[in-house]
Amino acid sequence: MLSLSELAAAAVLPEERADLLYHRYDGGGAEIDGPSLLVRKNLGDSVSLGLNHYVDNVTSASIDVVVSASEYTEQREENGISLDYLRQKTTVSLGYTVSTENDFDANTLGLGISQDMFGDLTTISMSFALGNNTITRSDDPVFERESEVRSYRLGISQILTKNLVLAATYETISDEGYLNNPYRQVRYISGTGFSFEGENYPRTRTSTAIALRANYFLPQRSAIHGGVRVFDDTWDIEAVTYEVGYKMPYGDQWIFEASYRFHDQSSASFYSDLFPSSEATEFRARDKELSTFTSSTIGLGASWEFGRAWSAIERGGVSLQVDWINFDYDDFRDLTDNAPTGEESAYSFDATVTRFFTSIWF
């Protein structure tokens, strides 16, 4: 996908660079970390090749796991290749990504085109992606289900002044097939307590998201950016997400940044923390991602760049970015709270996301 910054510039190939990232997520009983490598290299004057390798090492004892299963570890590996072809003011992009883990395989093919126009003040882009997923269970060698994801995306960016860029993105995504998590369960009232049974989701879902973003250059070479995204889908989830950030250079080698993000969503129509009985409804879910909740994020980052040290590279850099996220659920209850059924406290948790990476441009 083309980013706002890429859209804001005249048609050029992506930067030739290599990045090595260590990422870590720690929150809600889950620890996920691993490396990621991204290399971008031009092949001649009009083609850019991108290669990406990404690993998630997961150790999870999240709230879902501790109430109905036991802690587990697993690894997800993702490999991707992309090609960008630039001809005059048009860029055509093609990408393919393969993700594998012990119970979920995904293949995604993407195709995109972008066109600069109106004196390179406007860029219009379109893209399409098709994903095929195979879902299995680690405890059931016979279980195998399929799902398909199609995404259609339209973007426009507009340079308004010599200090201001606006961008709008529209994306609709449709899923078809097995959309459940095969392990996750719903709970229902049973006697004076509760029991669990499997979730059952609709086999189709279509979502629409519209995002507006702006980036404004301030005096002292700093910049402020903001954005809003509005979302809804055929499962009756409605969400709005706001983000704002500030980036400030210090000297010639440092950039400091701070950001805030707020997300607010309603629940899916078939979500309930506690169903009145077994198989009370045809479709049922107790996935907290489908519940009513807010999340807020504060992010801080620092980047240091060094000049040309060896003839083989143009410049290099080291960056550290840390985000603290709070998830606050309205209708997902904490079952580790020993309270009467249905009167448990609402669940919330904090997570820390760390990204440390080094980059070289060549």
Next chain:
Amino acid sequence: MRQLLLIPLLIGPVLLAGCAIEPWVKPYERANLAAPVMNFNRDPISSSYLHHVYDSREGARGAGIATGGGCGCN
């Protein structure tokens, strides 16, 4: 089908008019826009990861920066 044929007739004049638009921000006035701090996706490897974190834990999706596959349901 007839409606589809109308699309280029409707869009064509707009594009042709666009070719005649004089850019009100000249190329030599775009130094600020090219500054690293103006780059929303300055480090794709990093922003892609953070968007994956959100996509895995929120019901909303799309119109962001990240792409990729996988369950992300941890």
